[in-house]
Amino acid sequence: MGRWEPNTRERLAKAALDLYGERGFEQTTVAEIAKSAGLTERTFFRHYADKREVLFSGAIELEQLFTRAVAGAPPSAAPIDAMAAGLDAICAVFEERRDFARKRQAVISATAELRERELIKLASLAAALTDTLRARGVPPSVAGLTAETGVAVFKVAFERWIVADETRPLARLARESLDELKAVALGGNAPMSEV
Amino acid sequence: MGRWEPNTRERLAKAALDLYGERGFEQTTVAEIAKSAGLTERTFFRHYADKREVLFSGAIELEQLFTRAVAGAPPSAAPIDAMAAGLDAICAVFEERRDFARKRQAVISATAELRERELIKLASLAAALTDTLRARGVPPSVAGLTAETGVAVFKVAFERWIVADETRPLARLARESLDELKAVALGGNAPMSEV
DNA sequence: CACTTTGATGTCAGTTACTGACATCGACGC
DNA sequence: GCGTCGATGTCAGTAACTGACATCAAAGTG
Secondary structure (H helix, E strand, O other): OOOOOOOHHHHHHHHHHHHHHHHOOOOOOHHHHHHHOOOOHHHHHHHOOOOOHHHOOOHHHHHHHHHHHHHOOOOOOOHHHHHHHHHHHHHHHHHHOHHHHHHHHHHHHOOHHHHHHHHHHHHHHHHHHHHHHHHOOOOHHHHHHHHHHHHHHHHHHHHHHHOOOOOOOHHHHHHHHHHHHHHHHHOOOOOHHHO | OOOOOOOHHHHHHHHHHHHHHHHOOOOOOHHHHHHHOOOOHHHHHHHOOOOOHHHOOOHHHHHHHHHHHHHOOOOOOOHHHHHHHHHHHHHHHHHHOHHHHHHHHHHHHOOHHHHHHHHHHHHHHHHHHHHHHHHOOOOHHHHHHHHHHHHHHHHHHHHHHHOOOOOOOHHHHHHHHHHHHHHHHHOOOOOHHHO
16 A cells, blocks of 8 residues: 555545535635545645646546547548547447536536636647548548537537436437538528628 | 726726737736736726736627627528628628737737637627527527537638738638538538438 | 715735645655 | 655745725715
8 A cells, every 4th residue: 555545636536526516616725625635735736737627637538539439430431420430439438427427517517717628628629639630631621620510519419418307318419419510501592602 | 087097998908918918928917917007906807807808808899799790680591691691790890900819819829728718708609699599580409509600610710810821801711611611511421310 | 165975996915726845755676 | 774756745935816995086966
């Protein structure tokens, strides 16, 4: 056994989520989180860059999972279909942790500062997906738009999935949202450049 | 003449942008901004909620301009075409202030904290557009996706427009981006629900 | 014209997020 | 057994932000 209790990062993350949920993000001090995990404030900041980041440690793995699924789609698949494959992959992991996801999202949605952080994580995800698509040979401009579209579809699907009375699987909601988006894009009567 | 110099907010905003540009956002203290505008730190925080917000005072007007243009589109226009009308309206105001936009964007792009704030402003814009579309009778799910799409198109177009050697008007880039997005959405071979 | 009220600002003390420098001490390799 | 290492603790410091109260010109009110 080590000199200290193991799983420092995880203990901090759990303590933070619990406290943010009970008292709210702003009413919780970092010192309290650290104490609740049997550590000091300084140690918290050695593991997480700031008070918000403690809720986003899974972002790296999510990004990897998503980009690998996109990269692994059949070379013949259209960009938007490669994105769809990635969406399927990440939906699966969310499906396994629905309770956690809901608890975490309730905390994030309640605080503007945390929503900001969530948005930049999604933007970073879109950037990574853009790179992945470009590596598949997709032209830069198309890659960027496709990645943004994929992330937007996920956002919408996740919003629908997180509500209490929703029972359909996330992946299904994502597929529906993507189909809806296609319909939206088709809705215009003419390309804008002709208007 | 009043007891103090007029245009307090504007003076603070100008001082902040200048200092952020010269020294960088993190290397600038609020006390310095206030002093540079002939005021105190406390007064800064009476006008702006925090150190970042001083760069985003135009967000409200932008939102109003965008939503009014969408609301004012012909009732017969498809949702995506109403969005296109809104895009045209805001592109016009950016076109008039290109130097300012470029200076401001350079500061924002350089700092993660400011990018976060920018993203939440765009998210708030998308939410407002969703409401506007719903008021036009667009079904909620379509409204959300259309609004997100419109904002994504603007982001991409703005990114292209802001680069130094770009000479095409923003509105034109927005139209092109929207057309590209339509092509992206159409690119898939089959609706996802059939995959 | 004196008197009051109002609103924007200044002053000051306090909390808390976050950082740098240095100390501690069990684990682990040698 | 011994020295290095890595994770943590301790402590002092900066700066964002807030609440309470003071100030004082301007604008109303009699």
